[in-house]
Amino acid sequence: xxxxxxxxSNKVTEKGKDVELRCDPISGHTAxxxxxxxxxxxxxxxxxxxxxxxxxxxxxxxxxFSAERTGGSVSTLTxxxxxxxxxxxxxxxxSSLPGNEQYFGPGTRLTVx
Amino acid sequence: xxxxxxxxxxxxxSEGASLELRCNYSYGATPYLFWYVQSPGQGLQLLLKYFSxxxxxxxxxxxxxxxxxxxxxxxxxxxxxxxxxxxxxxxAVGADNAGNxxxxxxxxxxxxxx
Numbered sequence: 001x002x003x004x005x006x007x008x009s010n011k012v013t014e015k016g017k018d019v020e021l022r023c024d025p026i027s028g029h030t031a032x033x034x035x036x037x038x039x040x041x042x043x044x045x046x047x048x049x050x051x052x053x054x055x056x057x058x059x060x061x062x063x064x065f066s067a068e069r070t071g072g073s074v075s076t077l078t079x080x081x082x083x084x085x086x087x088x089x090x091x092x093x094x095s096s097l098p099g100n101e102q103y104f105g106p107g108t109r110l111t112v113x
Numbered sequence: 114x115x116x117x118x119x120x121x122x123x124x125x126x127s128e129g130a131s132l133e134l135r136c137n138y139s140y141g142a143t144p145y146l147f148w149y150v151q152s153p154g155q156g157l158q159l160l161l162k163y164f165s166x167x168x169x170x171x172x173x174x175x176x177x178x179x180x181x182x183x184x185x186x187x188x189x190x191x192x193x194x195x196x197x198x199x200x201x202x203x204x205a206v207g208a209d210n211a212g213n214x215x216x217x218x219x220x221x222x223x224x225x226x227x
Contacts, residue, residue, distance in 0.1 A: 004156075033214055043203065043217035056212050091156060099145065099213040104157040 004105035025094030038088035115140040119218035134189040136204030145207030146187040
């Protein structure tokens with residue numbers, strides 16, 4: 001079956017613009033995670049969705065970051081007023097249940113100029 | 114809060130040689146432990162996981178890892194490295210909350226000499 005997909009694969013944006021990153025998890029997976037991979041910070045957790053429960057936003061670095069998950073499937077991560085320090089690879093993962101292994105998508109490389 | 118340390122940032126081994134990548138974790142209870150591999154420009158691929166039970170776990174591509182509670186370690190091993198194993202390897206621990214989000218180590222970049 002299909003794995004986790006993400007789009008776009010690359011995004012270049014100007015400082016101050018808003019961007020939306022999309023994640024399509026593995027069909028049937030109820031748990032969805034966003035992580036960020038950057039040179040300075042390594043791999044860090046951003047936000048977690050489980051079913052229809054309120055998301056765990058404890059990893060979001062600022063209020064410019066938000067995410068939603070529609071219909072328990074596709075998720076969108078939105079970064080408003082992008083800054084250069086937002087440049088990173090944004091990875092999405094899904095899991096059949098929380099606590100099971102997470103399967104990662106290929107990531108979206110965001111470059112803020 | 115949990116943490117993961119991978120002491121070796123870079124490792125170079127000759128093709129056919131054995132490999133051990135170190136991982137130490139800090140965690141209050143029995144951890145969920147994972148090893149992932151990332152090739153250049155690619156996402157993370159799960160190599161193996163430890164949840165409970167047998168402390169020696171087998172994974173894909175001939176990798177294995179051993180959970181040692183007394184040493185808070187989960188080292189990754191392979192008896193004979195292939196050139197295609199050159200990549201970055203990440204150890205991770207699952208959080209002790211309902212979400213089980215992962216905390217990653219800094220990664221070890223493996224280079225393989227012909």
